[in-house]
Amino acid sequence: MTRAQRKDFALLTEDLSPEQRIKLDQLLEQRSGSPYSALSWLRMPPGAPTPRAVLAHVERLNAIRDLALSPEDGKNLHQNRLLQLAREAGQTAVYQLKAYEQARRHGTLVALMIETAATLTDEIVDLNDRLIGSFFTKAKHKYERAFAEQGKAINDKVRLYARVGAALVDAREQGHDPFAAMKRSHPGILSLPA
Template sequence: MAILERLAYVRAIGLDPKITERVSEWRFGQLAREGAVAPAFILDEYGPRHRRATLVAQLLELETRLSDAAVGMFDRLILGLFTKARKSVERRYQATAKEVANLMRMLSSTIEARMRNAIPSRRSTRRSAGAVCSPPSRWPPNSGGKPTKIRSSRHAINI
């Protein structure tokens, strides 16, 4: 805020920037440079018109620099706001991504638990691998191992 206060003070002096149009740009720059480097006792040795011209050039140059600094400060503030907003959106997105990952883990564990309960394992059926893979010794039961003829209404089938 000090920049804006200084700018308001310089503008309160009431110098019209259009007076620079009466002097060449090179001469105005030279007067402003003189005012920037010359100590007060040297300015006191100048004639009244030269001293006044040097001080006016220095004040108008100061007003320009303060205006540029105020615009730069405004740009940095706005850039900071946009950066803060962008980081806020990124944090919100990261939080959402973490929530989705947590939900997917919960869903995966729920599905695994449901699958374990829905599909019995071989150990829970208490049958050995040989019992599952080998054919029964007698088929059909009570046939004594001999082929059996089953009669249907039209055909005889050998089993």
């Protein structure tokens, strides 16, 4: 089992450059101006669907992309094993990851970064969908409020048009001048805006 684990870690780390290894180790260090390690920051939950949350997640995804891990790094390993390593890493404290021997630490972090990048992408899409949905909901409520506020004025106009229509029909049936009938029944009607 130990040999199999070592082989898994070797498969995940065989193409890593020295710079990538340094960047992976830096994930376990505290971020400047933050009480969290870079790894903890990368794995923060999305929170409420706001533009700021989407941008924060995009920043996290870009930080993972800056590691320049190859998309092929995780393909050498069975998907279930990769997911298992990522889950184990997610439940491991940063100080424990620091104590791992180098191959295990880097292999574990590669698996975790591959899984975290996929999770962040899914969460960004979800945040975006929820954000757009909230925009539509707000616009719908705004429209409904405006319609309700304008409802009385609309109803008054409809009643006015109904009375004018009745006066016109009555004038036509009796053979009277329709304009005169409108002026009699509603003075100033011809000067109303459309």
